[in-house]
Amino acid sequence: MDYNTILDLATDVGYELAMAGAETFRVEDSVHRILESYGLDSDVFAIPNYLVVSIVTDTGKPITRMRRIGFHSNDLEMVERLNGLSRKICSRHPQPNEGAGWLKHVLDTARSYSFASIMLGCFAGGAGFGMLFGCTLADSLWAGVCGILIGLVQKAMSHLKANPFFTTLTSAFFMALAAYSMVNLGIAKHTDGVIIGALMILVPGLLFTNAMRDIIFGDTNSGINRIVQVFLVAAAIALGTAAGWNLICRFWREPLEAPSYMAPFPVLCLATFVGCIGFAVQFNIHGPGGLLCALGGVIAWAVYYLCVQCGLSELTGYFWGGFFSAVYSEILARIRKYPAISYLVVSIFPLIPGAGVYRTMLYAVRGEMALFAAQGMYTAAIAGVIAVGILLVSTTVKMYYTWRIMKRKF
Numbered sequence: 001m002d003y004n005t006i007l008d009l010a011t012d013v014g015y016e017l018a019m020a021g022a023e024t025f026r027v028e029d030s031v032h033r034i035l036e037s038y039g040l041d042s043d044v045f046a047i048p049n050y051l052v053v054s055i056v057t058d059t060g061k062p063i064t065r066m067r068r069i070g071f072h073s074n075d076l077e078m079v080e081r082l083n084g085l086s087r088k089i090c091s092r093h094p095q096p097n098e099g100a101g102w103l104k105h106v107l108d109t110a111r112s113y114s115f116a117s118i119m120l121g122c123f124a125g126g127a128g129f130g131m132l133f134g135c136t137l138a139d140s141l142w143a144g145v146c147g148i149l150i151g152l153v154q155k156a157m158s159h160l161k162a163n164p165f166f167t168t169l170t171s172a173f174f175m176a177l178a179a180y181s182m183v184n185l186g187i188a189k190h191t192d193g194v195i196i197g198a199l200m201i202l203v204p205g206l207l208f209t210n211a212m213r214d215i216i217f218g219d220t221n222s223g224i225n226r227i228v229q230v231f232l233v234a235a236a237i238a239l240g241t242a243a244g245w246n247l248i249c250r251f252w253r254e255p256l257e258a259p260s261y262m263a264p265f266p267v268l269c270l271a272t273f274v275g276c277i278g279f280a281v282q283f284n285i286h287g288p289g290g291l292l293c294a295l296g297g298v299i300a301w302a303v304y305y306l307c308v309q310c311g312l313s314e315l316t317g318y319f320w321g322g323f324f325s326a327v328y329s330e331i332l333a334r335i336r337k338y339p340a341i342s343y344l345v346v347s348i349f350p351l352i353p354g355a356g357v358y359r360t361m362l363y364a365v366r367g368e369m370a371l372f373a374a375q376g377m378y379t380a381a382i383a384g385v386i387a388v389g390i391l392l393v394s395t396t397v398k399m400y401y402t403w404r405i406m407k408r409k410f
Contacts, residue, residue, distance in 0.1 A: 011051065011067060013103060014046065017082050018069045026341075031051075035053075076341065082106060121151075130194055132197070135261065143198050144197075146178055147198045165232055165236045169237075172236065173240035173243050173244050176245060180244060184255055192359075197275075203354045207230050208383070213341065215391075268301075268305070272294075272350050273298050285342060289336070298350075300351055322389030326390045328343065328347060329347060356376075
């Protein structure tokens with residue numbers, strides 16, 4: 001048996017999954033299953049920035065592969081294809097070199113959106129969520145323009161190899177500068193809606209979702225690591241937006257805020273769908289999967305909205321929105337044989353408290369510390385109840401499939 005080639009194949013699949021943004025448990029489980037399909041026991045340890053895989057040969061000699069995982073993308077198309085490749089290898093048991101050829105084919109035929117499509121996705125994300133957060137149609141279009149600005153800054157920072165924290169801070173700064181200038185020039189009126197809609201592009205939705213799923217599946221170290229990254233990104237958003245606000249106030253004037261505009265329910269549902277389509281593009285989801293992800297976002301937001309309209313508290317609405325988003329994702333994952341994360345990360349986006357992060361920062365900049373503390377705690381509570389909703393569904397599904405496996409054995 002060619003132990004080295006088999007180990008290289010399994011490690012390469014795990015590494016590419018991690019680089020595409022897969023959850024820790026998926027990386028470990030895929031590597032373990034591939035090696036198990038060749039009759040090898042393995043020890044696999046993964047954290048967001050490192051992967052270690054070990055096997056023991058028939059002669060008792062241990063062999064280990066270690067991979068450093070650097071800054072990686074949010075490529076859910078690649079997660080789906082690599083997950084399918086892992087299933088294919090486990091079911092067909094190809095020769096190791098043939099399996100390596102399959103992996104090379106997956107990597108060589110990877111699809112990605114054009115630059116123009118990505119910018120259009122930024123526009124759709126900013127415009128859709130701008131209307132969701134109180135913009136008129138005209139102002140939501142300006143939120144889309146600010147979304148394009150964020151996309152352009154991110155592209156420039158990517159070419160300069162800037163780290164994610166500085167990239168997020170710079171993107172938030174230039175976007176806030178543009179948004180506040182539009183308001184002072186009278187081009188736009190709803191400052192908060194324009195900024196929050198565009199800022200949603202920077203919100204670390206995949207990091208947050210993966211953190212919750214890692215913790216659910218017992219990968220506490222990875223979950224905490226990702227949660228820290230979420231806080232760092234949130235801090236970068238706050239610092240960048242605050243810097244833009246201070247600069248405008250110092251050299252111009254403090255932007256005035258018009259009353260929020262609440263569009264009719266059907267219009268808000270359409271705006272949510274458009275915004276989620278934009279994020280499906282950002283996460284490189286192709287084909288009908290993007291439409292299904294966006295539909296899940298509409299369902300999750302509609303559940304939250306209807307709960308609030310029926311007199312329930314906002315936190316209760318967020319809980320049920322997160323719960324139904326997780327149910328929807330698990331159902332589609334089983335029907336289409338794709339990872340649930342592809343559907344969950346987009347469908348949960350309308351509920352992620354980007355507005356809370358922005359308002360928490362705004363109160364801090366203005367020195368309103370009592371409001372800052374209250375808003376910060378409320379934003380954390382929203383994130384917590386969404387996580388609980390996801391946790392209940394994911395844990396129930398995992399227990400059910402564990403029970404089915406045990407039932408087959410006995």
